[in-house]
Amino acid sequence: MNASRRFLIGLAAVAGVTLAWEIAGRTHLVEPLLLPPPSEIVTTAIDLARDGYRGTALWQHLALSLARALGAFAAATLVGVPLGLAMGAAPGFGAVLDPFVQFLRPLPKLALIPLVILWFGIGETSKVLLIFISAALSIIVGTAAAVSTVQRQRIRAGRALGAHGLALFRYVILPHILPELFVTLRLSFGIGWTTLIAAEMIASDAGIGWMVVNAGSYLRTDVVMLGIVILGGTGYALDLALVGLQRWAAPWSGRA
Amino acid sequence: MTTYIRAGRPGRRDVLRLGLGAGLLSLTAARSRAQTTTKPDVVRIGYLTAARAWVVGKSDGSFDKALGVKVEWVPFPSGGPALSLLAAKQIDFAIFGNTPIVAGLSRKLPIQILGSPEIVATSERLVAKAGITTLRDLEGKRIAVAPSSTMAFALEALIRINKLDASKIKRLPLSQPDTIAAWKRGDIDATYINGPFWAELLADGGQQLLVSEQLQPSGVFVWNSAVVRSEFAEQFPETVVAWLQTVQAQFDRYRSDPEGVSRILAKDFGAPFEAVRNTLSGLRYPTFQDQLGPKYWGDGPVAAKDAPLIKALGDAAAFLAETGEIKRDDVPASFVPAVNYALLRRAFPS
Amino acid sequence: MTTSPLIVLENVEKRFEDRRARRETIALDGLSLGVGEGEFVCLLGPSGCGKSTVLDLLAGFEHPTRGRVTIDGKPVGRPSPDRGIVFQEATLFPWLSVIDNITFASRLAGRPASEYRPRAQELIEMMGLRGFEHYAVYELSGGMRQRAAIARAWISQPLLLLMDEPFGALDAQTRLAMQELLLAAREQRRSTVLFVTHDIEEALFLSDRIAVMSGRPGRIVEEIIVPYPRPRAYQEIVAMPSFGELKRSILATLREQAARPQHATTGSLPHGDDLRSYPRSH
Numbered sequence: 001m002n003a004s005r006r007f008l009i010g011l012a013a014v015a016g017v018t019l020a021w022e023i024a025g026r027t028h029l030v031e032p033l034l035l036p037p038p039s040e041i042v043t044t045a046i047d048l049a050r051d052g053y054r055g056t057a058l059w060q061h062l063a064l065s066l067a068r069a070l071g072a073f074a075a076a077t078l079v080g081v082p083l084g085l086a087m088g089a090a091p092g093f094g095a096v097l098d099p100f101v102q103f104l105r106p107l108p109k110l111a112l113i114p115l116v117i118l119w120f121g122i123g124e125t126s127k128v129l130l131i132f133i134s135a136a137l138s139i140i141v142g143t144a145a146a147v148s149t150v151q152r153q154r155i156r157a158g159r160a161l162g163a164h165g166l167a168l169f170r171y172v173i174l175p176h177i178l179p180e181l182f183v184t185l186r187l188s189f190g191i192g193w194t195t196l197i198a199a200e201m202i203a204s205d206a207g208i209g210w211m212v213v214n215a216g217s218y219l220r221t222d223v224v225m226l227g228i229v230i231l232g233g234t235g236y237a238l239d240l241a242l243v244g245l246q247r248w249a250a251p252w253s254g255r256a
Numbered sequence: 257m258t259t260y261i262r263a264g265r266p267g268r269r270d271v272l273r274l275g276l277g278a279g280l281l282s283l284t285a286a287r288s289r290a291q292t293t294t295k296p297d298v299v300r301i302g303y304l305t306a307a308r309a310w311v312v313g314k315s316d317g318s319f320d321k322a323l324g325v326k327v328e329w330v331p332f333p334s335g336g337p338a339l340s341l342l343a344a345k346q347i348d349f350a351i352f353g354n355t356p357i358v359a360g361l362s363r364k365l366p367i368q369i370l371g372s373p374e375i376v377a378t379s380e381r382l383v384a385k386a387g388i389t390t391l392r393d394l395e396g397k398r399i400a401v402a403p404s405s406t407m408a409f410a411l412e413a414l415i416r417i418n419k420l421d422a423s424k425i426k427r428l429p430l431s432q433p434d435t436i437a438a439w440k441r442g443d444i445d446a447t448y449i450n451g452p453f454w455a456e457l458l459a460d461g462g463q464q465l466l467v468s469e470q471l472q473p474s475g476v477f478v479w480n481s482a483v484v485r486s487e488f489a490e491q492f493p494e495t496v497v498a499w500l501q502t503v504q505a506q507f508d509r510y511r512s513d514p515e516g517v518s519r520i521l522a523k524d525f526g527a528p529f530e531a532v533r534n535t536l537s538g539l540r541y542p543t544f545q546d547q548l549g550p551k552y553w554g555d556g557p558v559a560a561k562d563a564p565l566i567k568a569l570g571d572a573a574a575f576l577a578e579t580g581e582i583k584r585d586d587v588p589a590s591f592v593p594a595v596n597y598a599l600l601r602r603a604f605p606s
Numbered sequence: 607m608t609t610s611p612l613i614v615l616e617n618v619e620k621r622f623e624d625r626r627a628r629r630e631t632i633a634l635d636g637l638s639l640g641v642g643e644g645e646f647v648c649l650l651g652p653s654g655c656g657k658s659t660v661l662d663l664l665a666g667f668e669h670p671t672r673g674r675v676t677i678d679g680k681p682v683g684r685p686s687p688d689r690g691i692v693f694q695e696a697t698l699f700p701w702l703s704v705i706d707n708i709t710f711a712s713r714l715a716g717r718p719a720s721e722y723r724p725r726a727q728e729l730i731e732m733m734g735l736r737g738f739e740h741y742a743v744y745e746l747s748g749g750m751r752q753r754a755a756i757a758r759a760w761i762s763q764p765l766l767l768l769m770d771e772p773f774g775a776l777d778a779q780t781r782l783a784m785q786e787l788l789l790a791a792r793e794q795r796r797s798t799v800l801f802v803t804h805d806i807e808e809a810l811f812l813s814d815r816i817a818v819m820s821g822r823p824g825r826i827v828e829e830i831i832v833p834y835p836r837p838r839a840y841q842e843i844v845a846m847p848s849f850g851e852l853k854r855s856i857l858a859t860l861r862e863q864a865a866r867p868q869h870a871t872t873g874s875l876p877h878g879d880d881l882r883s884y885p886r887s888h
Contacts (some may be wrong), residue, residue: 020850026333031343031344032361032562033364034343034344041373045320047583052580053580053695054579054580054581055579055580113434114433114434114437117434117437117438118437118440118441120605121438121441121443122428122430122438122443122444123443144861153693153697154697154699156665156667156685156691156693156697157691157693157697157699158699159666159667159684159685160665160685160686160687160689160690160691160759161687161710161711161714161758162686162687162711162714162715162762163714164684167714171710171714172699175699175701175702176601176699176701178701184847202430202434203400203428203429203434203438204429205427205428205429208266214403214404214429214581215581216336216340216406217334217335217336217337217339217356217359217403218336218339218356218363218404218576218581218582219336219339219340219359219360219363219365220359220363220581220582239429250701251742252701252742252743252744255700255744
């Protein structure tokens with residue numbers, strides 16, 4: 001199936017579900033309180049875009065969440081990739097760090113909130129840190145795994161061409177794992193993005209994640225749904241951006 | 257009897273299936289099947305995960321006995337989740353704060369108010385770090401308060417009443433356990449907080465500036481209401497009457513033996529006895545009889561328009577609309593229809 | 607054979623320890639072989655007999671458990687571009703263009719562009735890659751990839767070229783074209799080549815001498831001088847009566863080896879299946 005056909009089918013599916021959802025809401029087949037119809041979400045979106053939510057403009061909520069997530073993700077990449085590379089390249093070092101990483105990684109990040117507050121307070125540091133932790137752990141594990149799967153023949157080819165030690169690492173192993181690294185980064189970004197809600201439960205009064213939680217406690221399901229649409233759409237767009245970056249930086253991905 | 261189960265149980269699944277046509281159809285089918293029977297199979301009572309006097313009836317089966325049906329107890333951490341549980345039809349009764357109840361009513365959540373058996377007096381307090389001695393000193397400071405709580409409402413009210421500069425006071429939404437951590441780290445200067453948490457802060461050198469009761473002369477009431485799902489009240493009015501009488505019986509029991517009830521609840525909640533006793537004594541417990549009078553809800557629908565608590569509900573709604581938590585257009589013109597005077601009268605004839 | 611061989615393998619033994627299976631594999635045992643400068647030697651034997659291990663020892667990827675391995679009189683050190691290697695799979699780097707792959711070792715060694723540029727251009731011409739210099743690896747056919755890999759190994763003017771079944775993964779037509787290309791290129795370069803294959807015809811067509819290996823543990827059981835003068839043309843060589851005779855004789859040797867009891871490993875099952883199933887007509 002070609003790309004444009006897939007896209008059209010996907011579009012039709014979204015349109016179909018949206019229509020069915022709207023009809024279900026209009027005919028009170030579904031209680032609008034439980035699931036507000038798309039038209040109500042659009043109205044809410046227009047209201048919030050005009051008046052803001054709880055004194056903050058909608059775009060500022062989004063900008064704040066993006067700044068937190070992207071800041072944390074950038075830091076996680078800067079820390080996680082070198083650590084993962086080191087763990088993958090030096091098995092001894094990997095063996096030391098591995099138990100800690102594997103212990104922390106599956107931990108629900110909500111459980112860390114009390115500790116993070118005690119250690120780092122209730123400012124931006126704690127929020128960014130929570131996203132950072134979940135993204136970085138996933139990046140470390142993925143990067144280390146990528147390094148350990150580099151084919152032996154590729155490494156031998158590099159050594160035979162005179163690449164040893166750091167040069168082997170820099171000119172053979174690193175470019176070799178680049179496609180895998182992008183897969184890891186995409187996955188980790190998804191994980192970091194889902195931690196946004198947990199992060200914005202720490203003493204926030206702005207951010208899309210906070211908006212969803214706060215609106216939920218007042219049964220503002222329309223705002224909750226809008227927040228979910230914004231979170232999902234933004235996450236999707238950022239993933240597409242990463243795919244674009246991968247195409248540019250590692251055009252051979254999946255082809256060699 | 258099984259018919260009610262069918263009507264009630266799809267609740268959780270409703271939420272999951274939303275968006276799927278099949279789920280929608282089964283929901284409507286189940287709904288039309290729900291017809292009046294005298295008693296439900298099971299009654300689900302929501303309660304706050306904090307010691308409350310009426311919950312003493314949970315451990316000894318008082319409610320099961322009085323209602324003559326199986327009772328399930330469903331805990332919730334605060335008013336927000338209680339609204340979700342009611343919307344998803346996972347609980348039939350609950351007692352929680354007036355602020356979330358106003359939010360739910362504005363969202364047309366089908367619930368009815370059954371009086372206000374708990375009025376906050378000294379259980380919620382404004383505590384500040386040493387050196388902050390007057391309310392005026394709060395300007396330029398950071399105050400933690402649990403989001404969407406009665407404390408958040410009371411804090412805004414006290415700022416308004418005392419004409420403090422709201423823009424100079426940084427309000428930090430924090431859960432109460434997190435507030436303790438932030439206090440210890442020095443991240444906050446003050447907090448409006450519930451018992452037993454304030455006891456810990458006072459012991460840590462905190463300064464008490466205000467208790468909620470002091471706001472009552474200015475017309476600011478903070479209380480917990482009993483609510484029932486409207487659908488349930490229509491189907492099983494007798495069960496509602498029995499439930500109300502049982503709740504009152506628990507409060508009577510507390511009045512005659514506060515130490516004993518506190519001891520039972522302390523055990524049940526795994527909390528220190530002292531903390532429970534202090535928390536419970538920080539609330540006032542007007543009887544349902546008393547509530548049906550000019551001091552609280554008024555006699556009945558006709559006379560209720562100017563009753564203090566009806567007015568207070570309107571104030572709370574105005575406050576929520578002001579802050580943007582609810583839509584101004586959603587606020588009901590009157591909260592009188594939200595109160596089920598008929599069942600209250602039936603349970604407690606004058 | 608010349609009087610002072612470039613490559614000397616003397617009584618070489620190579621064992622691999624498999625700790626998890628708690629056994630030791632003897633890949634080579636008492637293997638001796640010399641390769642003279644400018645000679646083209648084919649190492650023939652079924653897969654799994656240890657012939658790739660011989661290349662690994664010469665490349666410096668592995669070290670002998672016992673015995674002596676020298677190149678130009680010196681023990682083999684770590685891998686280096688002075689021993690060019692071409693593997694069966696194209697091990698070109700997909701993140702580099704064809705030209706960047708070919709010049710990889712030169713650039714890594716910090717050689718001036720004025721030195722390696724003309725050499726790369728010459729090899730590109732020779733390997734028929736003109737016009738593809740800036741193509742990405744994934745845009746090339748399998749044959750082109752192997753030609754680029756040969757150019758990449760050759761650019762450093764290695765003492766010897768080690769080739770491990772380089773055309774094994776190609777289709778018959780491409781394989782023949784590659785063999786002819788390799789011979790033509792070597793006419794100009796006079797490189798020493800040690801070429802591993804399990805294809806008897808390929809060995810006869812390409813090499814000056816064929817060393818036939820036993821089943822595991824591997825050693826040399828027979829050496830055959832290939833009598834054909836160079837330059838060679840495939841259709842002429844296969845038409846010669848001696849070609850068929852040599853082929854039959856080598857096949858017989860391989861079969862004989864297959865019938866021999868195998869002592870591939872200690873403490874485990876012998877590993878001789880692929881030799882027994884050596885194709886009847888090749």
